[in-house]
Amino acid sequence: MSALTVSQEPDQNWDDLVRFWEEMEWPEGSKVEIIEGIITVSPAPGLPHNDITERIQRRLYSVIPDRWGVYQTLALSVPSRLGMLIPDLVVTQLPDHSESDTHIPAALAELVVEVTSKSNARHDRISKPAAYATAGIPLYLLIDRWAPGGPTATLYGEPKGDVYRVLSAAKFGDSLTLPAPFDLVIDTGEFPEA
Numbered sequence: 001m002s003a004l005t006v007s008q009e010p011d012q013n014w015d016d017l018v019r020f021w022e023e024m025e026w027p028e029g030s031k032v033e034i035i036e037g038i039i040t041v042s043p044a045p046g047l048p049h050n051d052i053t054e055r056i057q058r059r060l061y062s063v064i065p066d067r068w069g070v071y072q073t074l075a076l077s078v079p080s081r082l083g084m085l086i087p088d089l090v091v092t093q094l095p096d097h098s099e100s101d102t103h104i105p106a107a108l109a110e111l112v113v114e115v116t117s118k119s120n121a122r123h124d125r126i127s128k129p130a131a132y133a134t135a136g137i138p139l140y141l142l143i144d145r146w147a148p149g150g151p152t153a154t155l156y157g158e159p160k161g162d163v164y165r166v167l168s169a170a171k172f173g174d175s176l177t178l179p180a181p182f183d184l185v186i187d188t189g190e191f192p193e194a
Helices: 015-024 048-061 121-135
Strands: 004-008 033-035 040-042 070-073 075-078 083-085 089-092 104-106 109-113 139-143 150-162 163-171 175-178 184-186
Touching: 015 040, 015 075, 015 083, 033 121, 048 070, 048 089, 048 109, 048 139, 048 184, 075 121, 083 121, 083 184, 109 121, 121 139, 121 150, 121 163, 150 175, 163 175
Parallel strands: 075 104, 109 139
Antiparallel strands: 004 040, 033 040, 033 083, 070 089, 075 083, 089 109, 139 150, 150 163, 175 184
């Protein structure tokens, strides 16, 4: 199953778009994001996708400070990129209070992780990293099971404008290290390829 996009009026502003995203009744179990001003509805990810996400999440819990959390359904707001993005994993210290109970500013994230699906690979490779870099999120980990050269994990960092620098990459089967404050080695050999 592929993603569905919901177009909005061209002159609709960010607040109206967010209100529509928050108030609409979307299909249960779907992932609803605003990507470059377009509401995108994706089906729930499959077992291999969830398995990879869960393995990374479990390892992150062993290295993050007590006041931080690892979240699977936390929306990150990037108004300058017309984005309300829901990464597969977000590592952040949640603020004591937020303007909204549906999302937080993306700048509060320390790490975001995306695991590609066939239907969203372009967004995970292009649109989302541009938004994450714009927000200044220090680290972006892309687990790309559908990469043209074969399944790959790529760690991006040092955001400047809307671009990240590649810090390291590993073909599935190799290890990839997340730098401080995580100092975590991820064994990609544990990840299912399809």
